[in-house]
Amino acid sequence: KIDTEKQENLTADFASLGFSRSQSISAEHNRGISELLQAIDDLLLPPYAAPEIKHQTSNAKRPLAIAIIGRPNVGKSSLINSSVRSERAIVSELPGTTRDAVDISYRRNGQEFLFIDTAGIRRRGKHSSSVEVFSVMRAERSVRRADLCVLIVDLTMGVTAQDKRIAGLIQKARKAAIVVLNKWDLIKPKRNQKKMVAQLIDETRARLFFLDYAPVLVASAFTGENVVKLFTLMDHVQHAAQQHIGTGLLNRLLRATFAANPPPIVSGRCLKLFYAAQTSGKQDRRLQPPEFVLFVNDPRLLSEAYRRYLEARIRKAQPYPGLPIILTLRPRNETREK
Structure with missing residues (x-):
């Protein structure tokens, strides 16, 4: 009270x-009801990893955890069933059939996958019951727990505001991502299919501009068309996660970038780069984003626009499909202390 x-x-x-x-x-x-439910949910399960994928002795041996997320009734469970070629997830025309995250193991070409079928994520203000609140919390937790997130979008509705919010969860969690435009069978034209696919991909990238690193796949979980290409894209993302830009090349690239287009002046000062190095990817077998540490005069001088510019320049040298690029700035005196 x-x-x-x-x-x-x-x-x-x-x-x-x-x-x-x-x-x-x-x-x-x-x-305080939402806070109470969140506190309860925090006590029910480990916050990031389920027992099946936790405390493995080797990252290379543990399955690749893939969270299938999206709004209700966009075909998340159908996509999993089509991918594993088996009725492993419950499918219904009624939205909200999946209430909790369900783990589905699958082996393909010698690699283990762990698909996480999640509840559809609605807007917070439209929850009809505490059960649904918990379902959404579990779906959000699945994003944090996954190695890679597959965002399912209903092609018959296009990218909605809620799709953008869900994509924002992926971006905030800094997760690898693939976008699947599902239900292609319902809008597929008889002619100019390639042109329409290209147009749909361009429109999706424009709407999800903050997730522009994610490959976009047009598919139909119902007919199975292009679903197998999802595994090809996942292979590309895994390969990209192991790519490493040499320190010499990286520093030459960034110095040339700073010289060609200097950072904006902030309060009479300008960001200066002294040294940079990639801290992930070379020997890391986990699917995690490439991270670069830049030693500068003052990290506070980096604007968000210039951060995006630097990320774009790095991505031009090494595309890193499906992976966000993480830039960590440190003042030069940290190197002296070490």
Whole structure:
């Protein structure tokens, strides 16, 4: 019955009871309910990895965890069934059939895959029950847990605002990603199919510009058309994750970039690059984004626009399909301390 902000002060009296965690709520006014459900969900399962893929002795031997995410009824379960060529996930025309993340193991060409079939992610304000709230929390957790996220978009509806929000979850988690435009069979024209596919991909990239590193695949889970190409794209992403730009080449590239298009001046100061190195990819067998450390005079001088510019220049030298590029800036004095 903590109905107002002023009543929050009353919760201090409960600290003497010795509980490590407490949550104030108001059932009548729906205050703190989402926070309570999140706290409960945090206690139910490990936060990032399920037992099947946790504490493996070798990253190379553990399965590639792939989260299939998207809005309700876009064909997530159908895509998994089509991929593994078996009715392993429940499929229904009713949205919301999948309520929890379901792990589906699959072996192909000697590689182990772990597909994570998730509940459809709706807008937070439209949850109809606590069960659905938990379902969405589990779906969001699956994004963090996965090595790679496959975002399913319904071609009959195009990229919606909610699709963009879900893509934002992938971007925020810095996960490898592939976008699948599903239900191609419902809009497939009799002529000029290649032209339409190219147009659909361009439109998707424009709408999901912040996820532009993700390959886009037009497919039909219902007929199976192009579904096998998903594995080809995943192979490309895994290969890209092991690519490494040599330190010499990287520094020449970035110095030329800074010289050709200098960073903007901020409060009378300009960002200066002293040294750069890639800290991932060379011997890393896990599917993780390439990370580059740049030693500069002051990391605060880097604008978001110039960060994107640097990422684009690096990607031109090494495309890294399906992988976000992470730039970490450190002041030069850190190198001296080491």
